Amino acid sequence: MSSCDLDHWFVTKVLPLEPALVRFLRRYWKDEADVIDLRQETFVRVYEAAAKKLPRHPKAFTFMVARNLALDHIRRARVVPIELVADYETLPLLTEELGMEETLSIREELVLLEQAIEALPSRCREVVVMRKIHGYSQRATADALGIAESTVERQVMKGVRWLADALSKESPARGKRPADPNDAATELT
Amino acid sequence: MMSKALRMEEVAAGWLARLDKSGRAPEPGDVVAAYSNVDAEFAGWVSASLEHRLAFLRLYSAWWRASRLVVLAPSRVTPLPVKRWWPKVSVAAAACLLIGLITMLVHYGPLQGWQVHETRVGQRQTVMLPDGSRVELNTDARIASRVTGDIRSVVIERGEAYFDVARHASRPFVVEAGDSRVVVLGTQFNVRRRDSDVKILVAEGKVRIESRRGNSGMQPIVATRGFMAVARADGVIVEHRSDLELAAELGWRRGMLIFEQRDLASIAAEFNRYNRIQLVPADTDTATTLIGGSFKVNNVEPFVQLLESDFGFRAERHGDTVLIKKSSSE
Numbered sequence: 084m085s086s087c088d089l090d091h092w093f094v095t096k097v098l099p100l101e102p103a104l105v106r107f108l109r110r111y112w113k114d115e116a117d118v119i120d121l122r123q124e125t126f127v128r129v130y131e132a133a134a135k136k137l138p139r140h141p142k143a144f145t146f147m148v149a150r151n152l153a154l155d156h157i158r159r160a161r162v163v164p165i166e167l168v169a170d171y172e173t174l175p176l177l178t179e180e181l182g183m184e185e186t187l188s189i190r191e192e193l194v195l196l197e198q199a200i201e202a203l204p205s206r207c208r209e210v211v212v213m214r215k216i217h218g219y220s221q222r223a224t225a226d227a228l229g230i231a232e233s234t235v236e237r238q239v240m241k242g243v244r245w246l247a248d249a250l251s252k253e254s255p256a257r258g259k260r261p262a263d264p265n266d267a268a269t270e271l272t
Numbered sequence: 273m274m275s276k277a278l279r280m281e282e283v284a285a286g287w288l289a290r291l292d293k294s295g296r297a298p299e300p301g302d303v304v305a306a307y308s309n310v311d312a313e314f315a316g317w318v319s320a321s322l323e324h325r326l327a328f329l330r331l332y333s334a335w336w337r338a339s340r341l342v343v344l345a346p347s348r349v350t351p352l353p354v355k356r357w358w359p360k361v362s363v364a365a366a367a368c369l370l371i372g373l374i375t376m377l378v379h380y381g382p383l384q385g386w387q388v389h390e391t392r393v394g395q396r397q398t399v400m401l402p403d404g405s406r407v408e409l410n411t412d413a414r415i416a417s418r419v420t421g422d423i424r425s426v427v428i429e430r431g432e433a434y435f436d437v438a439r440h441a442s443r444p445f446v447v448e449a450g451d452s453r454v455v456v457l458g459t460q461f462n463v464r465r466r467d468s469d470v471k472i473l474v475a476e477g478k479v480r481i482e483s484r485r486g487n488s489g490m491q492p493i494v495a496t497r498g499f500m501a502v503a504r505a506d507g508v509i510v511e512h513r514s515d516l517e518l519a520a521e522l523g524w525r526r527g528m529l530i531f532e533q534r535d536l537a538s539i540a541a542e543f544n545r546y547n548r549i550q551l552v553p554a555d556t557d558t559a560t561t562l563i564g565g566s567f568k569v570n571n572v573e574p575f576v577q578l579l580e581s582d583f584g585f586r587a588e589r590h591g592d593t594v595l596i597k598k599s600s601s602e
Contacts, residue, residue: 091301093326094333101330116275123277126330127322196338215338221293239289244281247334 084137093130096141101251104149111153121156125149199249203242210238284327287314288335300333390414394546394570404438405445410524411546432464434525448484452503455480462522470503473521524569533564547572554597558585
């Protein structure tokens with residue numbers, strides 16, 4: 084599989100799992116820095132494995148990787164986080180994680196995007212709106228807003244991280260679909 | 273202790289901001305290759321480790337989704353941030369570039385007080401502003417408005433609008449379109465913008481027309497009823513229109529196109545603003561034929577039939593295009 088195809092697979096099948104993945108990791112680590120590092124490490128492992136052989140059930144596979152990483156992390160740390168449940172050795176993967184329909188509808192993504200943009204600091208928001216929503220180039224944005232191109236670039240840097248975090252949050256509350264039995268992986272044993 | 277992933281993300285964000293300049297966005301599957309071709313330093317960084325690559329992809333995917341969502345969204349509108357034109361700034365403001373790519377937009381409530389109003393092709397709409405002013409929007413138009421305690425502002429992105437401005441002694445009403453600016457206290461006037469061509473017609477009262485560009489060398493003009501200012505890239509022309517011509521120009525407000533012996537080419541162009549069906553004169557002979565009359569803007573078919581029955585033209589229909597030719601020419 085070419086790296087283009089792999090990137091595409093990763094972006095469409097694995098990245099959308101981020102909210103559920105982070106929720107899962109947060110149950111065991113309160114330190115946000117740890118959670119983010121584990122999240123990224125999970126992504127790296129999944130990508131590496133997929134480069135050799137594409138997992139048939141990306142969702143289940145990703146959670147399995149996350150679970151194993153979490154276990155490793157605990158063992159290496161030799162300190163049991165107090166919040167950990169009693170049976171941390173087994174770290175059961177609650178079916179709830181697998182069950183929730185993670186792909187947001189266009190509508191839901193839009194709502195998230197709206198909220199995300201609205202929450203941006205004002206200068207950052209102006210730049211993001213012109214670049215992303217109105218499709219102005221960096222130069223045109225700088226001209227139209229009367230600021231330097233380097234400022235635009237800086238605001239884009241800020242905005243993109245903000246958007247990435249916002250768009251990877253939970254979906255707005257809605258009814259959860261029951262687990263699709265076809266999703267449940269036999270790889271999870 | 274900062275997370276390693278977060279530090280990497282900051283670097284990735286820097287790359288994204290540096291490389292995403294043009295507004296043209298490759299798909300996430302292609303972006304690493306595309307940007308690596310353009311920037312060797314980036315190619316080095318992104319290939320150095322998978323962590324770099326994935327940190328970048330995570331950010332880029334969100335950035336890219338933001339523009340995709342906008343295209344897929346049901347038609348809603350979003351305010352266009354506008355550079356404050358007051359007080360006087362020493363740097364000349366460049367003209368705003370056209371928005372070509374995005375046709376459908378996301379609504380998320382007023383951005384710093386700007387409200388956007390938009391009409392589809394063939395649609396007309398009247399908007400009431402909070403100060404009591406009325407704005408009539410013609411076909412395929414888009415404007416943004418903001419009314420504060422100090423100033424009432426409207427920016428015309430495209431299309432035509434008729435302003436009936438409520439009189440306010442201390443609050444100027446400012447309309448900006450392309451490089452032009454119209455300042456009034458209370459009056460009625462019409463502004464039509466297409467790309468960098470702006471046409472301003474005063475129906476009542478007095479308006480001040482000036483250039484938004486600091487170095488234009490253009491003196492402000494005070495225009496009264498009947499005056500028409502046409503601003504193009506190369507300059508401004510001011511003419512006077514008779515009451516009859518004024519009524520003809522403003523016929524659109526009643527859903528009418530009124531022509532006093534105008535060439536078919538420009539009549540066709542006018543009809544085409546309002547309709548999906550596009551009229552095309554087939555040759556110079558046809559294009560320069562003079563026609564006069566009043567026509568309903570949306571009645572393309574009756575107009576075409578009139579051309580055939582009364583003016584001796586022949587119409588050939590191809591999908592959404594109607595080709596008009598003189599029936600004598602074969």
